[in-house]
Amino acid sequence: MTTTQNPPDQPAELDTHFEIPLDEEEPTRQTVYVDLVAQDDERRPVIPAEWRGRDNIKATLKRKAAVAVHRAEYHVVRSPKYAALAALWAVVGVGRLVGRQLRWWWFIDQYPLQQAAANKADAATFMMLHRQAKATRLFRGCVLAGELVLTLIAVGLLAASPGWVVVAAAAAAVPVLAHYGRPRHRPIVQPAVVAHRYRTLSTDIVLRAYYAAGLGHPDKPDQQIKFGGPMSRDTKQIGSQVIIDLPYGKTFDDAVKAKGAIASGLDVSTNQVFITKDPTSHRRHLLYVSDRDQLAVPAGRTPLLRLKPTDIWRPAPFGLDERGNLVSLLLMWVSVLVGAQPRKGKTFSARALALYAGLDPYVRLIVVDGKNSPDWTLFRLIAHMAVFGTVPNSRDRDPVTHLLVALRYLKKHIEQVNDFLSSLPASECPEGKLTRDLSRKYEQLRVHMLVMEEFQVYYELDDKEDSEEIASLLSYIMAVGPSAGVIILSSSQKPSGVGASQNVQRLFTRYRDNHAVRFALKCGNRLVSEAVLGGEAYAEGFDASTLPVGPEYRGVGYLYGASDDTPTVRTFFADGQDAEKILRAARLFREAEGLLTGEAAGEEMAREARDVLNDVRSVFYAGKATISWPALAARLKEAYPEAYADITPQAISAMVRKLGVAGKTVHDPEHFESGKGQGCSKEAIEAAIERRAIAGK
Numbered sequence: 001m002t003t004t005q006n007p008p009d010q011p012a013e014l015d016t017h018f019e020i021p022l023d024e025e026e027p028t029r030q031t032v033y034v035d036l037v038a039q040d041d042e043r044r045p046v047i048p049a050e051w052r053g054r055d056n057i058k059a060t061l062k063r064k065a066a067v068a069v070h071r072a073e074y075h076v077v078r079s080p081k082y083a084a085l086a087a088l089w090a091v092v093g094v095g096r097l098v099g100r101q102l103r104w105w106w107f108i109d110q111y112p113l114q115q116a117a118a119n120k121a122d123a124a125t126f127m128m129l130h131r132q133a134k135a136t137r138l139f140r141g142c143v144l145a146g147e148l149v150l151t152l153i154a155v156g157l158l159a160a161s162p163g164w165v166v167v168a169a170a171a172a173a174v175p176v177l178a179h180y181g182r183p184r185h186r187p188i189v190q191p192a193v194v195a196h197r198y199r200t201l202s203t204d205i206v207l208r209a210y211y212a213a214g215l216g217h218p219d220k221p222d223q224q225i226k227f228g229g230p231m232s233r234d235t236k237q238i239g240s241q242v243i244i245d246l247p248y249g250k251t252f253d254d255a256v257k258a259k260g261a262i263a264s265g266l267d268v269s270t271n272q273v274f275i276t277k278d279p280t281s282h283r284r285h286l287l288y289v290s291d292r293d294q295l296a297v298p299a300g301r302t303p304l305l306r307l308k309p310t311d312i313w314r315p316a317p318f319g320l321d322e323r324g325n326l327v328s329l330l331l332m333w334v335s336v337l338v339g340a341q342p343r344k345g346k347t348f349s350a351r352a353l354a355l356y357a358g359l360d361p362y363v364r365l366i367v368v369d370g371k372n373s374p375d376w377t378l379f380r381l382i383a384h385m386a387v388f389g390t391v392p393n394s395r396d397r398d399p400v401t402h403l404l405v406a407l408r409y410l411k412k413h414i415e416q417v418n419d420f421l422s423s424l425p426a427s428e429c430p431e432g433k434l435t436r437d438l439s440r441k442y443e444q445l446r447v448h449m450l451v452m453e454e455f456q457v458y459y460e461l462d463d464k465e466d467s468e469e470i471a472s473l474l475s476y477i478m479a480v481g482p483s484a485g486v487i488i489l490s491s492s493q494k495p496s497g498v499g500a501s502q503n504v505q506r507l508f509t510r511y512r513d514n515h516a517v518r519f520a521l522k523c524g525n526r527l528v529s530e531a532v533l534g535g536e537a538y539a540e541g542f543d544a545s546t547l548p549v550g551p552e553y554r555g556v557g558y559l560y561g562a563s564d565d566t567p568t569v570r571t572f573f574a575d576g577q578d579a580e581k582i583l584r585a586a587r588l589f590r591e592a593e594g595l596l597t598g599e600a601a602g603e604e605m606a607r608e609a610r611d612v613l614n615d616v617r618s619v620f621y622a623g624k625a626t627i628s629w630p631a632l633a634a635r636l637k638e639a640y641p642e643a644y645a646d647i648t649p650q651a652i653s654a655m656v657r658k659l660g661v662a663g664k665t666v667h668d669p670e671h672f673e674s675g676k677g678q679g680c681s682k683e684a685i686e687a688a689i690e691r692r693a694i695a696g697k
Contacts, residue, residue: 050235067193074192085188086178093181101147105140107133201240201266201289203231209265213258216247223247228284236324239272239290246283255285256541262287271295271548274322274568275541294322295570296552302572304355307585312363312447312487313436316356318349318559321567329517329562331357332447335478335488337512339495339532340521340544345555347375349519349571350453350491355579357449357487358382358586361595362439364446366406370454372399378580381587384448384598385409390457400466401640403458407473408611410450410486414477417484420444434485449487450477456498459508464501471499471507478514490515495531519569520544521557533560542566612655613689615640620682628668628679629653656680660688 045052050060075082110133117126158166182188210216210225217223228243246255255262255275263270271293278284299320310316315328329336331353340346357363364384369376372389380386385406389399420442421432429438439445455474461467478488495512499505512531520532522544529544530537542558547568555571574582590596597603619635620627627635629649636644636652644652657663666679 071192075189078190082188085182086174088178089181089188090174090177091181093177093179096180097177101144105137105144107136107140110136201231203227203242205266206231206242206244206287209262210244210246212265213261215250215254215258215262228278234288234323238292238294238324239288241286241288243278244285244287245281246285248283251282252277252285253539253541259541269293276565277540288323290322293548294324295548295556295568296550297570298552299555299570299572302352302355302574302578302582304352304359304572304574304582305578307581308359309361309589310356310359311436312357312360312449316353317572318352319555319569319571321569325567327559327567327569329353329559331449331487331489332485333482334516334562335482335514336490336517336519337495337515337532338489338491338519338521339523339528340493340557341524342493343554344521345557345571346491346493346521347373347453348574349521349555349557350451350489351375351579352572352574353489354379354449354451355574355582355586358583359589360447361586361590361593362446364448364597365451366410366448367451368403368406368453368455368458370452370457373453374576376451376453378576378583379451380600381583382590382596382600384600386599390461398641400458400461400463400470401643404466404469404473405643407470407477410448410477410481411473413448414480414484414486416444418480433483439485445485447485447487449489450481452488452490454492455490455511456492456494456508459498459504464504467499467504468501471504471511474511475507478511482516488515495528515561517559517561519557519559521555522547522549522553533558537566540566612652613659613661613685613692615643616652616656616680617682617685617689620685625683626664626666626679626681628666628671628677629663630671630677631668632656632679653678656685660691661685 050056110129114126114129114133117129158169178188207218207225211218216225224247226245228245231240231242233239234241244255246252252275259273259275260270262275263273266273266289268289272290274288274290276286276288278286303317304310313332315330318327318329321327336350336353338346338350354365354367358365358379365379365382366385366387367376367379367383368387370390372391376386376388385402387399387403387406392398417434421429421434421438424432424438429435434445434447439447452474458470459467461470477486481488490511492512496509498508513534518533518537520529520537520542523529523532525545526538526543529542533542533544537558537560542560544558547553547556547558555573557569557571558566559569560566587596587600590600615636616632619632619639629652633644633647633649633652636647653663661680661684663678663680664684665676666681667675668677668679669675671677
């Protein structure tokens with residue numbers, strides 16, 4: 001769709017719909033001043049946006065150069081075809097020129113006059129015309145004879161000339177002859193860049209659409225649709241936009257509900273119509289109609305394939321909106337929830353943000369994949385910690401315990417960050433907040449990203465106690481993590497109705513609803529969309545269940561909460577091979593900076609975050625009040641191999657004593673020849689846990 005554009009040297013004028021005013025002229029009244037002011041007239045920029053500023057000029061020149069290169073490549077590849085067609089139509093052109101010359105020589109234009117004289121039996125006129133025709137044919141015959149002689153001489157000269165002269169003459173003559181020979185509707189050279197034709201959008205069509213949608217009436221008082229400014233093209237020339245003033249009593253919500261009817265009235269797809277709230281009035285909104293379905297146009301490969309280091313303190317490129325503008329997302333200080341039906345681009349969208357964080361060597365990633373899919377496996381190359389699934393597997397013998405260790409580590413890290421920031425002098429940390437410089441200066445203040453893919457599975461474990469602890473830890477991390485530099489990236493295809501118990505359900509809902517930024521791709525129904533985006537988004541007209549369906553719409557969704565606007569985003573694409581390239585580059589960056597840590601560097605990260613007291617208490621057999629150090633070490637190895645794979649009796653003894661548990665002589669004939677040896681009691685362990693809890697309060 002296009003709108004008629006005024007020439008550059010003429011000022012823009014408002015479109016006129018009626019030749020006479022419909023409303024009676026109101027009587028003169030005393031001026032009353034109110035807060036609202038009239039909207040300023042829209043003025044076209046003196047210098048177009050694409051030529052303003054170094055960055056815009058650079059981007060414009062780059063775009064035009066790319067188009068020129070594409071055209072050159074397109075035509076060079078097809079040059080043999082062009083040459084063959086030109087030769088073919090040149091032969092036809094020779095025949096057409098000869099026929100035209102013969103018709104000119106025979107003076108056939110006079111035939112109608114001679115026939116008219118014969119029909120009237122006007123012999124004198126007929127004989128005059130006949131003599132005139134004979135004289136004309138004689139003269140034109142001589143001219144043609146001269147042309148033939150000159151042509152034969154030229155051919156003879158060419159035959160005796162060097163080859164390059166013949167080629168040059170043919171190159172000059174063939175295009176001209178081919179131009180005369182080819183049909184007018186079949187050009188030899190096809191355009192490399194096709195300019196699409198669109199339906200012309202005018203204000204009259206907009207009025208027709210809104211009245212057909214029942215949002216007003218042209219003949220009723222105060223029920224006319226009005227315009228808050230002239231209709232214009234957007235800066236990218238891919239759509240038309242105009243501000244609509246609905247009749248008094250009609251609201252933005254009414255326009256959103258009637259979007260399908262408006263699209264029908266405009267005779268376009270609903271995917272081409274976008275209605276945006278205007279902050280000045282609830283009855284005013286911006287209508288944007290795209291020339292074609294922009295959501296079906298892929299955003300392209302991710303810019304991360306440039307394989308350059310990123311900065312987590314700068315916005316991450318996420319995709320393009322419905323107008324082709326770049327949509328970026330600042331990940332610091334926020335938590336992001338991605339929700340959708342299966343195979344709609346949920347994992348790819350979340351992974352794109354994780355890849356951006358991965359290219360910053362100063363960011364530590366903790367990747368948790370509840371579905372244990374290959375989509376996240378390669379993150380082991382850089383992940384500080386990685387957890388996959390819920391069932392023991394070849395790489396992770398106890399994923400649930402591993403997850404608990406990871407979440408405990410994050411909780412401990414958050415506490416350490418807050419304590420460390422409090423200890424810094426005001427000259428270095430004047431506001432007591434984490435900054436980019438501090439996060440890169442001190443290892444204790446590194447930014448962390450927690451990725452929770454299909455996190456809902458950990459709320460429905462068979463072990464209710466594990467679900468309770470995971471839910472509690474995630475709620476804590478969600479509440480205080482972002483301020484300590486912990487970014488949370490969650491994704492789920494089941495964002496509601498989850499929980500192994502009532503308390504877990506409550507914690508799940510709290511975790512889900514506290515995400516600051518939400519990205520909803522195609523959802524199954526309105527309730528799921530509300531669970532992902534929140535009820536406020538639906539009230540504003542954003543329902544992910546209404547997003548278009550089809551392979552071309554994968555990766556299309558609403559980005560809610562990142563800014564005042566809620567763009568419809570087409571996310572950048574990165575398949576498995578792209579992700580591998582990016583992750584291998586990210587690993588090289590970390591190795592070069594000496595920042596490869598955790599499990600990616602071969603470290604046993606589980607030990608740093610294990611809860612020794614709770615682990616020891618959990619391996620006491622029912623009814624047993626004591627345990628020896630050798631027995632305790634063996635049971636911990638069996639129960640928690642991830643954390644205690646190489647623990648020794650001496651090491652566990654030292655760790656437990658350090659936590660305030662006194663040793664004692666216990667009965668254990670299995671490990672001591674005398675039947676007795678050193679160990680600890682369950683009562684002492686529980687007393688130490690209780691003391692720790694009181695101190696924590």
